[in-house]
Amino acid sequence: MSLGLTLEGVHTxxxxxxxxxxxxxxxxxxxxxxxxxxxxxxxxxxLRTVMGLWRASKGRIALGDARLEKLxxxxxxxxxVGYAPETxxxxxxLTVKENLxxxxxxxxxxxxxxxxxxxxxxxxxxxxxxxxxxxxGGQKQMLSIARAIVEPRELLLIDEPxxxxxPAIVGALIECLKEIKATxxxxxxxxxxxxxxxxxGDEVRVMDNGRIAHRGLMRDxxxxxxxxxRLLGLSLDSHQ
Amino acid sequence: MSILDAGAxxxxxxxxxxxxxxxxVVALAAAPFIGSFSTFLTLxxxxxxxxxxxxxxxxxxxxxxxxxxxLNFGHGAFIALxxxxxxxxxxxxxxxxxxxxxxxxxxxxxxxxxxxxxxCGALGWVxxxxxxxxxxxxxxxxxxxxIGGSIIAEQLLYALFGPDQIPLGLPRTLxxxxxxxxxxxxxxxxxxxxxxxxxxxxEMLILNRTKIGLLIRAGVENREMVEALGYRxxxxxxxxxxxxxxxxxxxxxMMGLYRGQVHATxxxxxxxxxxxxxxxxxxxxxxxxxxxxxxxxxxxxxAGFVAPKLALVSNIxxxxxVLIWRPRGLYPVSGR
Numbered sequence: 001m002s003l004g005l006t007l008e009g010v011h012t013x014x015x016x017x018x019x020x021x022x023x024x025x026x027x028x029x030x031x032x033x034x035x036x037x038x039x040x041x042x043x044x045x046x047l048r049t050v051m052g053l054w055r056a057s058k059g060r061i062a063l064g065d066a067r068l069e070k071l072x073x074x075x076x077x078x079x080x081v082g083y084a085p086e087t088x089x090x091x092x093x094l095t096v097k098e099n100l101x102x103x104x105x106x107x108x109x110x111x112x113x114x115x116x117x118x119x120x121x122x123x124x125x126x127x128x129x130x131x132x133x134x135x136x137g138g139q140k141q142m143l144s145i146a147r148a149i150v151e152p153r154e155l156l157l158i159d160e161p162x163x164x165x166x167p168a169i170v171g172a173l174i175e176c177l178k179e180i181k182a183t184x185x186x187x188x189x190x191x192x193x194x195x196x197x198x199x200x201g202d203e204v205r206v207m208d209n210g211r212i213a214h215r216g217l218m219r220d221x222x223x224x225x226x227x228x229x230r231l232l233g234l235s236l237d238s239h240q
Numbered sequence: 241m242s243i244l245d246a247g248a249x250x251x252x253x254x255x256x257x258x259x260x261x262x263x264x265v266v267a268l269a270a271a272p273f274i275g276s277f278s279t280f281l282t283l284x285x286x287x288x289x290x291x292x293x294x295x296x297x298x299x300x301x302x303x304x305x306x307x308x309x310x311l312n313f314g315h316g317a318f319i320a321l322x323x324x325x326x327x328x329x330x331x332x333x334x335x336x337x338x339x340x341x342x343x344x345x346x347x348x349x350x351x352x353x354x355x356x357x358x359x360c361g362a363l364g365w366v367x368x369x370x371x372x373x374x375x376x377x378x379x380x381x382x383x384x385x386x387i388g389g390s391i392i393a394e395q396l397l398y399a400l401f402g403p404d405q406i407p408l409g410l411p412r413t414l415x416x417x418x419x420x421x422x423x424x425x426x427x428x429x430x431x432x433x434x435x436x437x438x439x440x441x442x443e444m445l446i447l448n449r450t451k452i453g454l455l456i457r458a459g460v461e462n463r464e465m466v467e468a469l470g471y472r473x474x475x476x477x478x479x480x481x482x483x484x485x486x487x488x489x490x491x492x493x494m495m496g497l498y499r500g501q502v503h504a505t506x507x508x509x510x511x512x513x514x515x516x517x518x519x520x521x522x523x524x525x526x527x528x529x530x531x532x533x534x535x536x537x538x539x540x541x542x543a544g545f546v547a548p549k550l551a552l553v554s555n556i557x558x559x560x561x562v563l564i565w566r567p568r569g570l571y572p573v574s575g576r
Binding site: 051053072073074077078083085089091092093094098101102103105147 | 451454455457458461462464465466467468469470471472473573
């Protein structure tokens with residue numbers, strides 16, 4: 001069983017800006033938690049703070065019993081945290097294979113796991129020795145997620161996986177997220193596409209102005225249009 | 241067939257050969273102005289040797305800048321230090337240098353080169369920890385701190401070795417020239433070319449065939465993501481900085497022997513050339529630096545023969561022309 005993530009009173013400053021202003025939420029072990037909110041609410045900052053890419057100025061972040069808030073990103077990753085950033089951040093000059101080799105920090109690539117990944121991202125097998133920079137946006141997103149899961153993880157942080165992708169690719173990504181979820185990994189996903197959030201999310205946390213404005217079950221939020229309007233300024237219908 | 245060996249289906253990007261051919265184009269363009277083939281051959285061989293020595297010095301600088309985003313104006317101090325370390329080995333072992341024995345002559349050269357690289361690599365670690373580490377991510381402070389560090393290093397060299405030039409003779413086997421018809425190519429230039437090629441091939445092998453190399457290439461493009469994958473980038477930084485300093489030291493030792501004398505200003509003199517080379521080559525690109533080093537050295541040699549006054553500005557002119565043609569250098573690195 002994987003480990004759950006907890007944030008208590010987390011503050012993050014970026015330069016003069018006070019972005020996270022006391023964030024409290026949890027991502028239960030083995031579940032997929034969606035982190036939603038309007039643009040600028042602090043979702044990406046929350047993920048980067050968990051990952052150690054921005055340092056929390058105050059508060060507690062824990063993965064199971066391990067404290068993360070003072071760790072460097074490399075040490076957070078070594079605790080079993082995989083990260084697929086919003087920018088995808090694939091290494092353009094490296095091949096698909098080389099990108100995945102770097103993702104497998106513990107040792108050589110596991111062919112069985114690769115086959116599992118190729119099952120939902122066949123393009124990665126096809127373009128195995130191609131430069132990542134030559135891939136399409138959707139393929140880069142697949143590579144970014146594949147790199148994050150190329151080894152078993154305790155926690156997976158995924159930032160806007162469907163951003164700018166064609167509907168067909170979004171469908172493949174949804175299937176992928178469901179498959180990963182089935183392995184029991186704790187997943188925290190920042191997502192703007194509400195339909196995707198409803199399809200893959202067990203839990204939901206909604207951020208607003210650097211704080212958590214709502215926490216509950218994803219299906220409850222999906223069923224409550226008034227709450228969606230209040231929290232997100234949208235209705236599910238408008239995104240279907 | 242194993243998945244790991246599967247072939248690529250996406251068309252491979254075209255290999256951009258044009259920048260690599262620029263030294264050939266320059267040589268062919270210069271040939272008619274030089275006239276005599278033997279002179280052309282001598283100038284070209286000298287240019288290649290000089291280019292390889294410049295590459296040895298500059299390749300470390302381009303990796304340090306490309307990966308660590310550090311403008312290391314202290315790089316020249318390691319070039320000078322390498323030259324002085326070579327004197328510390330060669331002068332006490334003068335009997336090996338002057339012996340009528342090829343193995344002894346080559347051994348003393350090898351000792352000097354290895355000692356220069358090792359000492360500079362080790363002091364590179366000290367320089368990185370004391371001077372560079374506190375100013376990561378702050379370019380203006382990096383410039384000030386590394387210039388300050390290089391001034392201190394230069395003054396320390398003056399204090400330790402005195403202000404005068406120290407003569408540095410070549411081992412006996414490396415004196416003289418190979419003669420091809422009417423053309424003479426100095427033996428040491430052939431050796432310098434071979435050393436530079438070995439450095440280039442070694443770097444390319446490490447960068448393309450090892451996981452450390454993969455990490456360096458990935459780090460040049462996106463340091464943050466390398467760290468987010470669980471690799472301790474600061475350790476990699478230190479390793480790259482030490483390797484860059486070691487290469488500067490090796491290049492300095494080679495250059496000291498080439499000139500036959502050592503002075504503390506040799507570092508500052510070649511630092512400018514190193515910066516020109518890494519800008520022309522494309523910041524962070526080892527292959528680009530290799531081509532740019534040969535290009536710059538050939539142009540300087542040809543211009544020095546055909547139009548000596550032009551030689552004074554030939555490097556700057558070469559940089560301007562290349563940057564007009566390719567604003568990010570001959571072989572730009574993604575993310576730079």
